[in-house]
Amino acid sequence: xxxxxxxxxxxxxxxxxxxxxxxxxxxxxxxxxxxxxxxxxxxxxxxxxxxxxxxxxxxxxxxxxxxxxxxxxxxxxxxxxxxxxxxxxxxxxxxxxxxxxxxxxxxxxxxxxxxxxxxxxxxxxxxxxxxxxxxxxxxxxxxxxxxxxxxxxxxxxxxxxxxxxxxxxxxxxxxxxxxxxxxxxxxxxxxxxxxxxxxxxxxxxxxxxxxxxxxxxxxxxxxxxxxxxxxxxxxxx
Amino acid sequence: xxxxxxxxxxxxxxxxxxxxxxxxxxxxxxxxxxxxxxxxxxxxxxxxxxxxxxxxxxxxxxxxxxxxxxxxxxxxxxxxxxxxxxxxxxxxxxxxxxxxxxxxxxxxxxxxxxxxxxxxxxxxxxxxxxxxxxxxxxxxxxxxxxxxxxxxxxxxxxxxxxxxxxxxxxxxxxxxxxxxxxxxxxxxxxxxxxxxxxxxxxxxxxxxxxxxxxxxxxxxxxxxxxxxxxxxxxxxx
Numbered sequence: 001x002x003x004x005x006x007x008x009x010x011x012x013x014x015x016x017x018x019x020x021x022x023x024x025x026x027x028x029x030x031x032x033x034x035x036x037x038x039x040x041x042x043x044x045x046x047x048x049x050x051x052x053x054x055x056x057x058x059x060x061x062x063x064x065x066x067x068x069x070x071x072x073x074x075x076x077x078x079x080x081x082x083x084x085x086x087x088x089x090x091x092x093x094x095x096x097x098x099x100x101x102x103x104x105x106x107x108x109x110x111x112x113x114x115x116x117x118x119x120x121x122x123x124x125x126x127x128x129x130x131x132x133x134x135x136x137x138x139x140x141x142x143x144x145x146x147x148x149x150x151x152x153x154x155x156x157x158x159x160x161x162x163x164x165x166x167x168x169x170x171x172x173x174x175x176x177x178x179x180x181x182x183x184x185x186x187x188x189x190x191x192x193x194x195x196x197x198x199x200x201x202x203x204x205x206x207x208x209x210x211x212x213x214x215x216x217x218x219x220x221x222x223x224x225x226x227x228x229x230x231x232x233x234x235x236x237x
Numbered sequence: 238x239x240x241x242x243x244x245x246x247x248x249x250x251x252x253x254x255x256x257x258x259x260x261x262x263x264x265x266x267x268x269x270x271x272x273x274x275x276x277x278x279x280x281x282x283x284x285x286x287x288x289x290x291x292x293x294x295x296x297x298x299x300x301x302x303x304x305x306x307x308x309x310x311x312x313x314x315x316x317x318x319x320x321x322x323x324x325x326x327x328x329x330x331x332x333x334x335x336x337x338x339x340x341x342x343x344x345x346x347x348x349x350x351x352x353x354x355x356x357x358x359x360x361x362x363x364x365x366x367x368x369x370x371x372x373x374x375x376x377x378x379x380x381x382x383x384x385x386x387x388x389x390x391x392x393x394x395x396x397x398x399x400x401x402x403x404x405x406x407x408x409x410x411x412x413x414x415x416x417x418x419x420x421x422x423x424x425x426x427x428x429x430x431x432x433x434x435x436x437x438x439x440x441x442x443x444x445x446x447x448x449x450x451x452x453x454x455x456x457x458x459x460x461x462x463x464x465x466x467x468x469x470x471x472x473x474x
Contacts, residue, residue, distance in 0.1 A: 061295045062301075082333055115351035116348055123470055162344075166342055219355065219449075229355075233360055
C-alpha cells in the first residue's frame with residue numbers, strides 16, 4: 001500500500017460514500033482551506049482514505065452538486081463558496097414535490113411577505129418608489145393574464161427592495177410553486193381573487209406610512225389566501 | 238484557437254454529467270414514475286444514454302444527494318420523495334458560508350418571525366399555550382446561558398405551533414447560524430440585549446390578543462436586531 005501523505009484518517013467500514021463525504025468535509029474544515037484554494041487530487045484522496053476511486057469520485061460529486069467544491073480548468077479542484085439555493089433549485093418543481101410541501105412553501109411565502117415590511121422601509125429609495133409607480137400605472141388592464149403579470153412584478157419588486165440576495169433568490173425560486181398553487185386554488189374554487197387592498201394602497205403606505213401599516217395592509221391584500229388556510233385548519237378540527 | 242463565427246455556445250467536455258443528470262430528471266418525469274417506483278438499473282441507463290458508466294454513476298449520485306432517488310436493499314434504485322432541505326442541511330455551517338449569506342439568513346429569520354403571527358393564531362391550542370406557560374415560568378434565572386436556552390425554546394415552540402413542517406425544519410436548520418450571528422453581535426457590541434417586550438407579554442397576546450398585536454409585539458421583542466440592521470443600512474448611505 002502506498003504511504004498516506006495527507007493528514008487524514010482512512011476509512012474502515014460500510015456506507016463508504018457517506019463516510020468519505022463526511023470525512024472530506026471535516027478535512028477541508030480542519031485544514032482551514034479558503035474559498036478558491038486548490039484541494040488534493042482525487043487520486044491522492046483515494047490513497048489517503050484507502051477506499052476505491054469510485055467511492056471518492058461519488059463523494060466528490062456530491063460535494064460538487066452541493067456547491068462546496070468546483071473544478072477549474074488547469075487549476076483542478078478548488079473549494080467553492082457554496083450557493084445555498086443551488087441544490088434546491090434542482091427540485092423546485094411542482095411535479096416533483098408532494099402536495100403538502102407545496103402548501104407549506106406557499107404558506108412560507110405569505111409569512112415572508114407579511115414580515116418583509118421593516119426591511120423594505122429601511123432600504124426604500126426614490127427610485128424604488130418610482131418603479132412601483134410604473135407597475136401600478138400599467139395595471140389598468142382587466143385581463144387576468146396581465147393582472148397576474150403585474151402581481152408578480154409588484155411583489156417581486158418589493159422583495160428586491162430588501163437588498164437581501166438570499167431572500168430575493170428564494171422568492172424567485174418559489175415562483176413556479178406559487179403559480180401552481182394559485183392555479184389549483186382557481187380550479188378548486190372557480191372564483192377570482194378580489195382584494196380590498198390593492199397595490200395602489202400598498203404603494204401609498206410605502207410612501208407615507210409605517211411598517212406596521214404596511215404589514216396590516218399586506219395581510220389584507222393577501223386575505224384571500226389566509227382565509228383559505230384558516231378555513232382548511234378549521235375544517236380539520 | 239479557431240474563431241467561433243456563429244453566435245452559438247460550444248459544448249464543453251465536462252458537461253456530460255450535467256446533461257445526463259438533466260436527461261434523467263426529464264425521463265423520470267416523462268415516464269410519470271411515482272414515489273417508490275423502481276427505476277432502470279445503472280447498466281441499462283448507461284447503454285441507453287450511450288455514455289460511460291462513470292458519467293451515469295456521477296449523475297445518479299447527484300440525484301441521490303438531492304434526495305430524488307434512493308437505493309433500497311434488494312429492490313434497487315427507486316424514486317424518492319425529495320426532501321427539500323436535505324441538501325441545505327449539509328452546508329448550513331457558519332464556517333462554510335460567507336459573512337453576507339449569514340447576515341442574509343439572519344434577516345430572513347427575523348422576517349419569518351414577524352410574519353408567523355397568523356399561522357400561529359389559526360392553529361394555537363390549549364396545550365400549546367400551556368407549554369409556552371411552562372417555558373416562561375422556568376425563565377426566571379438570571380444566567381445568560383439559561384436565558385438563551387429559553388429564548389430558543391420559546392421561539393422554537395412558536396414555529397412548531399404553525400404545523401408547517403417545511404417552516405419548522407428550516408428554522409431548526411438555521412439555529413446554528415442564529416447562534417453564530419448573535420455571538421458575533423455580542424462580541425462586536427459588548428452589550429447584552431434587553432428587550433422591552435418579554436416572552437410573558439407575547440404569551441398574553443397569544444391568549445387574548447390579535448395577530449396584529451402579536452406582530453407588533455414580536456417586532457418590539459426583536460427590536461435590538463432590527464435596530465442593528467437599520468443602523469447598518471444608514472451607515473452605508
